[in-house]
Amino acid sequence: MNILDKIIFDKKREVVLKKSIIPVSQLESSVFFGRETISLSQKLKTSSTGIIAEHKRRSPSKSIINQNFTVEEVAKGYESAGACGISVLTDGKYFGGSLDDLLLARASVNIPLLRKEFIVDEYQILEAKAFGADLILLIAAVLTREEIKLLSEFAKKLGLEVLLEVHNQEELEKSIMPTLDMIGVNNRNLKTFEVSLDFSKQLASQIPDDFVKVSESGISSIEAIQELKPYGYKGFLIGENFMKTDNAGQAATEFIKNLSL
Numbered sequence: 001m002n003i004l005d006k007i008i009f010d011k012k013r014e015v016v017l018k019k020s021i022i023p024v025s026q027l028e029s030s031v032f033f034g035r036e037t038i039s040l041s042q043k044l045k046t047s048s049t050g051i052i053a054e055h056k057r058r059s060p061s062k063s064i065i066n067q068n069f070t071v072e073e074v075a076k077g078y079e080s081a082g083a084c085g086i087s088v089l090t091d092g093k094y095f096g097g098s099l100d101d102l103l104l105a106r107a108s109v110n111i112p113l114l115r116k117e118f119i120v121d122e123y124q125i126l127e128a129k130a131f132g133a134d135l136i137l138l139i140a141a142v143l144t145r146e147e148i149k150l151l152s153e154f155a156k157k158l159g160l161e162v163l164l165e166v167h168n169q170e171e172l173e174k175s176i177m178p179t180l181d182m183i184g185v186n187n188r189n190l191k192t193f194e195v196s197l198d199f200s201k202q203l204a205s206q207i208p209d210d211f212v213k214v215s216e217s218g219i220s221s222i223e224a225i226q227e228l229k230p231y232g233y234k235g236f237l238i239g240e241n242f243m244k245t246d247n248a249g250q251a252a253t254e255f256i257k258n259l260s261l
């Protein structure tokens, strides 16, 4: 089993367990459930920088990145840096995140929040809404076309936007459908951890113009963004480059300032 298969195996068990402990009715009674969501895709369309900054304590590829921040300080730092949105990892076992991180981020900022999770079940989308997310991620590598259709329709009904993540042409071709808002090309292969911006460059022309294009992972310089922009990318998802510093908000502030020069 590769790492992605392991994560999905564990995730499916986790969801079964959670469903037996917290009923859907409880999620639906969250104060955030009726909240009007904020559109990340609209923000990206009009932004000149397009940064989506990620809260990420650790990862299977890098182990510990940073455990010294509180999610509130990181989220506030990213917001004041001028990020268009924040990605909050909620997977516990592999990324050291939690749904409480999402909740605390929601309580701290007013910009769009992505629940960064391995979504395999509608229940997790209800959780995303209940804990204050504005959009969800769906990963084409672990879902069939039918699953992407059902999950994205379910998210849209709840007012959540959908960022679909692909890594190659086959995943892109099987996934294109009108219920997606943004298509993200992951520069990191989640099975092998190989990282290259070439993945974004190669796939760009095949993403229809109706979707906002996002380039994800392995972005650590202004030059990388300048290289990607001509390919039509409007959003840039950056985690480690900010989180590995001793002040993620400050690192994002400097990055975004240099980008707008």
Ligand SMILES: O=P(O)(O)OC[C@@H](O)[C@@H](O)c1c[nH]c2ccccc12
Pocket (backbone or CB within 6 Å): 054, 056, 116, 117, 165, 186, 216, 217, 218, 219, 237, 238, 239, 240, 241
């Ligand atoms: O830390 P980086 O290399 O800037 O990457 C951020 C983000 O793209 C990455 O964390 C990510 C992209 N897709 C994912 C799916 C699940 C977990 C994590 C991810």
